[in-house]
Amino acid sequence: MDIQALLDGIVAELAGRRGEGKVADYIPQLAKVDPNQFGIAVTTVDGEVYAAGDAAVPFSIQSISKVFMLTLALGKVGEALWRRVGREPSGTAFNSIVQLEHEHGIPRNPFINAGAIVICDLVLAGYKPKEAIGEFLRFVRSLADDDTITIDRAVAQSETATGYRNYALANFMRSFNNLQHDVDHVLGVYFHQCALAMTCRQLSRAGLFLAARGADPIGGYSVVSEKRARRINALMLTCGHYDGSGDFAFHVGLPGKSGVGGGIMAIAPGKASIAVWSPGLNKVGNSALGTVALEMLASRTGWSIFGA
Amino acid sequence: MDIQALLDGIVAELAGRRGEGKVADYIPQLAKVDPNQFGIAVTTVDGEVYAAGDAAVPFSIQSISKVFMLTLALGKVGEALWRRVGREPSGTAFNSIVQLEHEHGIPRNPFINAGAIVICDLVLAGYKPKEAIGEFLRFVRSLADDDTITIDRAVAQSETATGYRNYALANFMRSFNNLQHDVDHVLGVYFHQCALAMTCRQLSRAGLFLAARGADPIGGYSVVSEKRARRINALMLTCGHYDGSGDFAFHVGLPGKSGVGGGIMAIAPGKASIAVWSPGLNKVGNSALGTVALEMLASRTGWSIFGA
Amino acid sequence: MDIQALLDGIVAELAGRRGEGKVADYIPQLAKVDPNQFGIAVTTVDGEVYAAGDAAVPFSIQSISKVFMLTLALGKVGEALWRRVGREPSGTAFNSIVQLEHEHGIPRNPFINAGAIVICDLVLAGYKPKEAIGEFLRFVRSLADDDTITIDRAVAQSETATGYRNYALANFMRSFNNLQHDVDHVLGVYFHQCALAMTCRQLSRAGLFLAARGADPIGGYSVVSEKRARRINALMLTCGHYDGSGDFAFHVGLPGKSGVGGGIMAIAPGKASIAVWSPGLNKVGNSALGTVALEMLASRTGWSIFGA
Amino acid sequence: MDIQALLDGIVAELAGRRGEGKVADYIPQLAKVDPNQFGIAVTTVDGEVYAAGDAAVPFSIQSISKVFMLTLALGKVGEALWRRVGREPSGTAFNSIVQLEHEHGIPRNPFINAGAIVICDLVLAGYKPKEAIGEFLRFVRSLADDDTITIDRAVAQSETATGYRNYALANFMRSFNNLQHDVDHVLGVYFHQCALAMTCRQLSRAGLFLAARGADPIGGYSVVSEKRARRINALMLTCGHYDGSGDFAFHVGLPGKSGVGGGIMAIAPGKASIAVWSPGLNKVGNSALGTVALEMLASRTGWSIFGA
Structure with missing residues (x-):
């Protein structure tokens, strides 16, 4: 072929x-x-x-970055990860919050925004946001065998400044105790991950x-x-x-x-x-x-x- | 192996x-x-x-019968079938009606009850219920290469007598004009199909x-x-x-x-x-x-x- | 004044x-x-x-008839009526079915369609549909002090033939055991009541x-x-x-x-x-x-x- | 009497x-x-x-404070207020976010949390948070004819530190452009108002x-x-x-x-x-x-x- x-x-x-x-x-x-x-x-x-x-x-x-971050998180916490995020299609938009209210703050899967935010929270355990972002970047660089890959800071800042919907999702899950770190820290990791x-x-x-x-x-x-x-x-x-x-x-x-x-x-x-x-x-x-x-x-x- | x-x-x-x-x-x-x-x-x-x-x-x-009925219906009406039923996971139970109200009577996919009922409606076009059921039975028998396969009438009657939820789904879709035949006829086909x-x-x-x-x-x-x-x-x-x-x-x-x-x-x-x-x-x-x-x-x- | x-x-x-x-x-x-x-x-x-x-x-x-039918039903079953229908505004359309799925077949109040259908079911206890309709008509005539009030049969038939949404609501509640009589009987009373x-x-x-x-x-x-x-x-x-x-x-x-x-x-x-x-x-x-x-x-x- | x-x-x-x-x-x-x-x-x-x-x-x-804040806001912006918040019962819990997603960030009424947060946003127009809180406090004192009324700062701080659900609601509405001020400022007013x-x-x-x-x-x-x-x-x-x-x-x-x-x-x-x-x-x-x-x-x- x-x-x-x-x-x-x-x-x-x-x-x-x-x-x-x-x-x-x-x-x-x-x-x-x-x-x-x-x-x-x-x-x-x-x-x-x-x-x-x-x-x-x-x-x-x-959001393609969510695959790499999930892989990284599974390596850290293993199958215990699935206690905090589901494995089912959502049947709703990527940034929907309705499902979270009906299902007590547990996102349907790790590839919708809410689920990916929980994954960031898991990856943050024991790390500062910068360290977690650094580890993620190194992981992707090693997968791609290319050290020139970078995070576009302008994009990350743009999302930090306007990502109200993600702030809503994160705070909502925090209210259900499904985030353990500071919302700003978790979203810091999330926005930088997406800006790859x-x-x-x-x-x-x-x-x-x-x-x-x-x-x-x-x-x-x-x-x-x-x-x-x-x-x-x-x-x-x-x-x-x-x-x-x-x-x-x-x-x-x-x-x-x-x-x-x-x-x-x-x-x-x-x-x-x-x-x-x-x-x-x-x-x-x-x-x-x-x-x-x-x-x-x-x-x-x-x-x-x-x-x- | x-x-x-x-x-x-x-x-x-x-x-x-x-x-x-x-x-x-x-x-x-x-x-x-x-x-x-x-x-x-x-x-x-x-x-x-x-x-x-x-x-x-x-x-x-x-519900396994839904695969065979979908196959039969696609043979009859082709891809036009997808105008009346979706192709997405539902994110809800098999007999949920919530999605139908939010999406104007179009079921999410042909494998939830509502979707399978619409497929029965499509298969009924030009036929009487008994003929449609007969055609379906012949189709499955030919696929299985076995003419002894039958429909369990006691099961079909049991569902006809107690399948209120399916009557609800069918009438609901009828109210959105997504069923074209008599509800009793469509469900007659549906209940017999399931009773295979x-x-x-x-x-x-x-x-x-x-x-x-x-x-x-x-x-x-x-x-x-x-x-x-x-x-x-x-x-x-x-x-x-x-x-x-x-x-x-x-x-x-x-x-x-x-x-x-x-x-x-x-x-x-x-x-x-x-x-x-x-x-x-x-x-x-x-x-x-x-x-x-x-x-x-x-x-x-x-x-x-x-x-x- | x-x-x-x-x-x-x-x-x-x-x-x-x-x-x-x-x-x-x-x-x-x-x-x-x-x-x-x-x-x-x-x-x-x-x-x-x-x-x-x-x-x-x-x-x-x-739907104005729902006030009179509720009054009649309260006279028959008293406050026990509220075990089967709520007293809260619905926040949704008159014929919505979403709430019923979320709240296990208990309608929010007696003035949305679903609630009024339950009230008809209560009024039917011990009666045939015609008797229940007759009793309702007599009640309204006595309230209005006017025996010339009638039910418009053409309207009742029109709704019986096309009221798919109400058939959906009734069957749905029946599946939750919140209707005790035959759906056709209950809706017969309901459609005639509305056709006053x-x-x-x-x-x-x-x-x-x-x-x-x-x-x-x-x-x-x-x-x-x-x-x-x-x-x-x-x-x-x-x-x-x-x-x-x-x-x-x-x-x-x-x-x-x-x-x-x-x-x-x-x-x-x-x-x-x-x-x-x-x-x-x-x-x-x-x-x-x-x-x-x-x-x-x-x-x-x-x-x-x-x-x- | x-x-x-x-x-x-x-x-x-x-x-x-x-x-x-x-x-x-x-x-x-x-x-x-x-x-x-x-x-x-x-x-x-x-x-x-x-x-x-x-x-x-x-x-x-x-939440009783919501009545006074609504009164204050109506005095400032008049009936135009109703473009940004509804007047219907919600049919859901005080802190539900589901309705907001279905209705594009417009809260159902000014007495659920989301609605009251929008009212705070309106009252903030042209003011700093401290000024808006001050004006509100003076208004309630004048209504009660009692200058000893105060805001309980410990309660306000307690809510600021743990009110994730309200942060979620505010950010969610911000994503629909139904908040015009900084989320922290709006919630600052909101939490102090509630702490009266x-x-x-x-x-x-x-x-x-x-x-x-x-x-x-x-x-x-x-x-x-x-x-x-x-x-x-x-x-x-x-x-x-x-x-x-x-x-x-x-x-x-x-x-x-x-x-x-x-x-x-x-x-x-x-x-x-x-x-x-x-x-x-x-x-x-x-x-x-x-x-x-x-x-x-x-x-x-x-x-x-x-x-x-």
Whole structure:
């Protein structure tokens, strides 16, 4: 299979649709991004990297970071983590607070905002916010094997200044005793985590362990157990696209996690880790063109986990 | 891989746990079932059948029938079906009506009761209830290659007499014009569909086309397109276990559909179709022992779709 | 105070606004009513009757009937009635089902549809539907001292044929065991009760006992105790206008009950019983012009219960 | 009518029930209050003051302060206030956030926490928090004609430190642009307002204008227009006891506002202003004994607004 040709073909076919969707504007800093960009990269389990389009342009990975932070937190606290966050699709928007009131401050899963905030609280145990952010950054850099990856402070500040909804979620969970640290500290970690800037190439590299039974096939070391890798993939499949998770599974058929920056990381177990990016979002807040590109790729490679 | 030995081992290991969970009692006829039964069957894509325990005892497949009815309806109306039912996990119980009020009578997916009722309405187009039920029965018999499969009329009557919640759902959707036929007719089809009695052997045989790219590998004919088979599997993964779908994906990692009769049908794409049955249900209404058995099987075979 | 002059003045001032609002169209029979009609009648506790506009034209009183049926039911079962229906404003639409799911089939109050259906179930105890309807009709006729009052069968049939939402509510409560009779029987009573046709004159006369400490000051007999009259008034104030009850209290300041036929019955305790009718409804489903007229009347008479 | 004898009788009859209910413990400072206290005071429109029990003991008036702050805000911004807060009962708990998500950040009424926070935001326009608190304190002192009334700083600090739920509500509304000032500033005003300490005597005096057509009958000056006084009373009746407002209207029949400190202020229009206090709360968060005492008083005086 000529993956490079596949990616080039997808970029060419979608050239006329660049700019589709609506760039997220509730985070001021994100609203400034050029909507016509589109990149895609694939890192296979045997270590090959393929890329096309704007695959070398850093973008704000936003909620995709939740996969890495969950991985980090599971390494620290293990399965006890699930006492404080669920594993079910939410059936509501990424920033909904309704479910929290009905379910006593326990978020439905670690990939909606509330759940990711609880994960930050867990990672903070015994650390100062700066230390926790530092550890997270080092973890992602090691996964991507690239020390140039940085956090975009302007984005982090932009969210700190305007992220009222996240302050609401955090304070709400605090009132149910499902946060143990200072709300400002927890959100400090959360906003910085979301502000991680990565390219499609870096992102597809960083997710490779999830396609390769939990081990990094290039570096040759284990990141998580095979079982844990499967479980993280399962969570991405059922909960990775907020209230569009069912549709993404239906159309693409790969575990994936999207971010409002327009990025999506998708995993083809045993095959490859994929990153795609285009800033315009569809109605449920996932990259419009990115979703289309992944559907094309999954269909043409036969990588869907729901086929033979 | 010695599948027969695997099944025998699972049956032996779980012998001491028979009777776990709580038998559904809201349908009087189901409450009478002996809770200590447990059966499992696997039909592989190359046509081999393995079975252990009470795999030849017929049970009420209940909601598992929704997979077959959806398949039948997609064959009739195609993708237009999705104008009247969604494809997202519900985040609520199987018989919740809250979501319907918030989303104007459009059920979240075809595997919750409301969604399955809409599917029955679609299948009724141009038919009388008896004809629609007849067509459905013939379809399942042909999938299972077994003309002895029947509908348990006592169960159907039991549900007709006491299924107030389903009458509520149907009338509610009718008020939003999302049912086109008489409520009694639609529910007549629905209750008879749910009352289908099958053994684990028959059920695993009937699901085989979903494991085999949409074609029946034994009969050698196409049931649905490869794409449609993938999509039905995706729906089972995200929505097949009501508000326990995320957990089932997390622990088992296979597309599956459960019924309150205690049965679960699971699909390992490219590998096999699996049926398991034990009447006791867990907290979210899925077979307690059946779920455990599937987790054991998926783990020991490596069939999880989230691994390599 | 010259009440007749007041009423004439209101009719004259509102002449140019006749036809405001939107006639209820979900009950086919109601959609045919001439929207330009407007009537008002006042019966004082010393037995005087004042009327203006179309006060002698019968209209479908719809939900206003819930006040009379509640009164009848309280007479039969007493305060035990409150075990099956609450006394709180619902904060939702008149036909919402969401609250019922969250609160286990117990309706918030007797003036939303679900609550009124439970009241019908209570009144049915020991009776056939026809007998219960007959008893209700006799009760209202005696309150209004007018044997010519009838039920509009065409309206009742229209609702029986299209009232899917009410069938949903009734079946839903039945599933929670909060209905004891056959759903069709209960709704038969409910639809006939709502189809009562009365004029403003008759309606203001029928409500007089609520303005007069529970006794009929003209007939000179007791209908309910003084305490019960106060409590029914309190319920009308907090729950009588669905999700517009707060606004009605704010603007008019009188206990009242509206119906989708465009009628409103309002009570000025110690002063008078008032009926107003105009078919066009405002956004929350209460008579648009009727509400305005009552605000004018309450303001000019000083009858608001919130003033001195 | 010998009001003093009535109050003495009520205090005597309830002596054996002191301590009923559950003292609010979510605000640490309030949890320390002696639960066996009970006081009642009545100030009539002709200027007489009657008191019994612990009527001279200051307590934290908490949410009762919302009535005074609303009055102050209406004086500043007039009816435009209603663009940012509704006038309907909520049908939910005092601190629910669900409604806010469904209704885009507009609280249902000014007497639930969210609504009162918006009112504080309005009062802050052009002021610093300290100035706004100062103005509020002067306003209440002038209403009560008592300059010794103070804010209990320990209570205010206790709430500032632990009021996560209110921080959640405020940030949530800020995300919908329904707060214009800094969340900390708005809540600073809110927490200080709630921490007002008053005795039953002072409180019944301060509410007198609402019983007397908006004017202070003792001081002889107008506080609000007669119409506005009626409307504030209407809001207290429909929304003054959270999700127990319907029940309070049913049993007591007077406009009233409760606070979690165990106080209730009730208004008998044209008759008197009443304050009662006992720390133990009933299930919906209103003073258990206070409610009983008011029901006795309203019944024995005939002051219910729903009677003649």
